Amino acid sequence: MSQQAPEAVHRLVPSPAGRTHVVEQGTGPLVLLVHGFPESWYSWRHQLPALAAAGYRAAAIDVRGYGRSSRPGDLPAYRMPELVADNAAVVHALGEQSAVIVGHDWGSVIAADSALLRPDVFRAVGMLSVPYAPRGGPRPSTVFTRLGEEREEEFYVSYFQEPGRAEAEIEPDVRGWLAGFYAAFSADTMPAPDAPGPHFVGRGAQLRDRFPTGRLPGWLGERDLDVYAGEFERTGLSGALGRYRNMDRDWEDLADLDGTPLTQPSLFVGGGLDASTTWMADAIKAFPTTLPGLVSSRILDGCGHWIQQERPAEINEILTDWLAALPA
Incomplete structure (x- = not known):
């Protein structure tokens, strides 16, 4: 009840x-x-x-x-x-x-x-x-590398692998980056189907280059964004990105669960x-x-x-x- x-x-x-x-x-x-x-x-x-x-x-x-x-x-x-x-x-x-x-x-x-x-x-x-x-x-890193090579781009999971690389993009403007990332995968703000995919990075580019700009998704108020940004501005992104950087280790650790x-x-x-x-x-x-x-x-x-x-x-x-x- x-x-x-x-x-x-x-x-x-x-x-x-x-x-x-x-x-x-x-x-x-x-x-x-x-x-x-x-x-x-x-x-x-x-x-x-x-x-x-x-x-x-x-x-x-x-x-x-x-x-x-x-x-x-x-x-x-x-x-x-x-x-x-x-x-x-x-x-x-x-x-x-x-x-x-x-x-x-x-x-x-x-x-x-x-x-x-x-x-x-x-x-x-x-x-x-x-x-x-x-x-x-196959090993996850192999799969994600192939995904990018098929498009002559880099899949975002591969982009996240090298410690410090994604942090250098995100941490100078955490709030703006988060706003774009959330918008890229929200129903009311995501790029059109024929636009360059935000899951991929062009050669020599940054992930945020394909994020939508100009408005927040309907579910994300300014205060909500402040909460998320405030936490990541305090902690940095390395801990969060650690999950992506252990996918191959997970593949090895969980082999018995195949x-x-x-x-x-x-x-x-x-x-x-x-x-x-x-x-x-x-x-x-x-x-x-x-x-x-x-x-x-x-x-x-x-x-x-x-x-x-x-x-x-x-x-x-x-x-x-x-x-x-x-x-x-």
Whole structure:
């Protein structure tokens, strides 16, 4: 039954990262919310009160390297098993033995791997924007290099690999860069289909050269942008980019999971205009095999990548309906 949500509470809890910043709201079964790049706990600002009002204890974290969570200086500290360990530690630090985990963008991948590696802790998994695709295939860096070579450009993931390179583009104007990045993948501001793709960098160019300019997406107010920019201006971008710089390490670390289906009850919601959905259409088609516990899969027409911020009411309804249908 819906109820009036209490105020959100910020806290720092011990984790393998050092400490993890958690923003929680509500009481009831624990739902851990994991953000993507380049975001923070704040990307769940619409979901925290809605889940709390529906009778859940919603807890949104800053992933290690972001916001008020610890930022280890060692690049391998951002490999996937370390992030999974943080998530399990947060659940236990909050006094719980298990939780439902929901992630967006990189958080979707982190949530899926958390469920795979710690099924004793994570009893169900929700994935927004990035569908589940089992570990397998060639080394990721090889795949992304080929993607760029096919177009005589550089794929953004490859562009992010060299420490310091993307930081040199972003950090002199964090707010402007973030505004362009968010606009590039939002339904109401993304470039036209025939415009140069913002996922790719021209030779000798910068990623921001293809970002839209002039207006913010409808979901992003000036104050919202201030929150995101303020955090990254304080922390820099290296911690956040550490996730991209460990993809080959993840591929090695998770070799034992090659082809493994994710069996817990699951949910996927994607945006119809999001490249993560269209490029990974084969992964979505494979869900009957790769997600045998799938409860619901939805594609929101006309929606971009920042799905829980672009369509908060729809996502809140989808999440609460899915949570209510899960086994106690």
